[in-house]
Amino acid sequence: MVLDGQVLLVDTAGNVVMQMGDDNLGVNSAEDSSLIHGASKIFPSINVSANAAAAGESEPVVDRAWIREHVEHEQDGFEVVSGKPGGAQLVLYSRPAMLQWRLVQTIPVHTLLSPVRQAGWQVLGIAVLGLLFSAVLAYLFVWRIVRPLRQLIKRMRQLEKGDFNTRVQLSFTEEYVHLAYGFNHMASQLTELMEQVKEESRAKREAQTGLLEAQIKPHFLYNTLDMIHWRALDYEAKDISRMIVQLSKLLRIGLSGGRLFIRVRDELEHARCYVSIQSERLPFSIDYQEQIDPRVRSCYIPKIILQPFIENAVMHGQPKEGQLRIQVDMRELQGNDPPSKIIICIKDNGQGLPKGWKLEETTGIGIRNVHQRIQLYCGTGYGVDICAGELGGVEVTITLPRIETAEQLNLWLGGENE
Structure with missing residues (x-):
C-alpha cells in the first residue's frame, strides 16, 4: 500500500517511465507528456496531460532536472523537498537496477508526521487532564489544611468574646494537633482562672462586709470612750483613764478608715x-x-x-x-x-x-x-x-x-x- 504521494519509475536519463499515486508530479517538456500519456494507458493512475504541465497549472514536486541530478549518484538516498501543491515532501530514490531504472517515491511530510501530531495531541490532552486532576488534589489538600485553621480562628474569636467553654476538635495534622491542644489547654486555664478570680472577689466582698459590720457607728464609740476618759480623770482614776486611751487608740488603728x-x-x-x-x-x-x-x-x-x-x-x-x-x-x-x-x-x-x-x-x-x-x-x-x-x-x-x-x-x- 502506497502512502499519500507518488511512486515514479525513471530511467538513467531522468525520463519518467511510470507514475503511481497523486497527479502532483509534472514534467517541464512536451516530449515527456507523450511518454506519460502512453504509460497512462497501462497504468490508469498516471493522469497528467501535457497541456496542463505546459500551462504550469500544477508545479511538480520533483522535475526532470532534479531527477537527472540525483540519478547520477549510484546509490540510495533521500531528500526533503518543499513542494507548493502539498507542502514539504520526503523524496526517496533507489540505486539503479539491472535495467538502469530506479524508483523515486515522494511522501508528504505531513502524512509522515500525522501520527506524531496525533500522539502530541494525546499527550497534551493527558497533560491537561493531569493538571486538572492535580489542581483538584491540591485544592482538597489545601482545604484539609486550611479548614482546621479556620476553625481555630473561629474558636479564638469566640474566646475573645468571652466564651471560655469553646474547644477545638483535633485534626489529622500533627502540627494542628499541637495547636489545638495548646488552645484547649489555654481555654481550660482561662476558665479556671476566671473561677478563681470570681471566688477571690467573693471572698474579698465578704471580708469587706465583715469590716463594715465591725465599723458600726465608730464616731459614737470614740466619743463615748472620750467621755469616759474625762469622767475618769474627774474622779482621779488615772488607771481607768489610761486604759480608755489605749482602747481608743486600739479601735482607731483597727478601723483605720476602712x-x-x-x-x-x-x-x-x-x-x-x-x-x-x-x-x-x-x-x-x-x-x-x-x-x-x-x-x-x-x-x-x-x-x-x-x-x-x-x-x-x-x-x-x-x-x-x-x-x-x-x-x-x-x-x-x-x-x-x-x-x-x-x-x-x-x-x-x-x-x-x-x-x-x-x-x-x-x-x-x-x-x-x-x-x-x-x-x-x-x-x-x-x-x-x-x-x-x-x-x-x-x-x-x-x-x-x-x-x-x-x-x-x-x-x-x-x-x-x-
Whole structure:
C-alpha cells in the first residue's frame, strides 16, 4: 500500500517511465507528456496531460532536472523537498537496477508526521487532564489544611468574646494537633482562672462586709470612750483613764478608715495598746519587746495581724515563770525573684502548741483569718507558719511582700485600699 504521494519509475536519463499515486508530479517538456500519456494507458493512475504541465497549472514536486541530478549518484538516498501543491515532501530514490531504472517515491511530510501530531495531541490532552486532576488534589489538600485553621480562628474569636467553654476538635495534622491542644489547654486555664478570680472577689466582698459590720457607728464609740476618759480623770482614776486611751487608740488603728493595709509603725502601736490593756487585767506581768528593722517601719502590711497571735499567747500561754515574755522581730529579706520580703517573727515562753496541732485544722478564727487575708491580698507565696519554739512556747513566722509606697500598694490591691 502506497502512502499519500507518488511512486515514479525513471530511467538513467531522468525520463519518467511510470507514475503511481497523486497527479502532483509534472514534467517541464512536451516530449515527456507523450511518454506519460502512453504509460497512462497501462497504468490508469498516471493522469497528467501535457497541456496542463505546459500551462504550469500544477508545479511538480520533483522535475526532470532534479531527477537527472540525483540519478547520477549510484546509490540510495533521500531528500526533503518543499513542494507548493502539498507542502514539504520526503523524496526517496533507489540505486539503479539491472535495467538502469530506479524508483523515486515522494511522501508528504505531513502524512509522515500525522501520527506524531496525533500522539502530541494525546499527550497534551493527558497533560491537561493531569493538571486538572492535580489542581483538584491540591485544592482538597489545601482545604484539609486550611479548614482546621479556620476553625481555630473561629474558636479564638469566640474566646475573645468571652466564651471560655469553646474547644477545638483535633485534626489529622500533627502540627494542628499541637495547636489545638495548646488552645484547649489555654481555654481550660482561662476558665479556671476566671473561677478563681470570681471566688477571690467573693471572698474579698465578704471580708469587706465583715469590716463594715465591725465599723458600726465608730464616731459614737470614740466619743463615748472620750467621755469616759474625762469622767475618769474627774474622779482621779488615772488607771481607768489610761486604759480608755489605749482602747481608743486600739479601735482607731483597727478601723483605720476602712483601709486594708496600714504602716508597720501603726500596726506596732496597735499591738502595744493591746498589750497595755491586757497588762491591767491579768494576774501575771507581760514583758513585751520589739526588735524592728528601721527599713521596714514605713512599709505597708495588712492591718491587725500581730494582735491575734499576741492574744493567743496571752490567753493560752500560761507561763510557768509568772511572767509572759513576747518578742516581736521584723526584718527585711532581700531577693530579686520574688522581690524583697518582710519576715515577722513572734515568740513567747508559754506552754507551746498542743500535740498534733495543725494550722489547717485550727478552729481559731483570728489565726485563720490572718492567714487567709494575707494569701487573699498578697498571694499564695505569703502567709503564716506556726511551730513550736526551740526553747519552748510558740514561734509564729509571717511572710509578707515589701510594699514601700502607696503606688506599689495600689498595684497589689488594684485600688481597693483607697
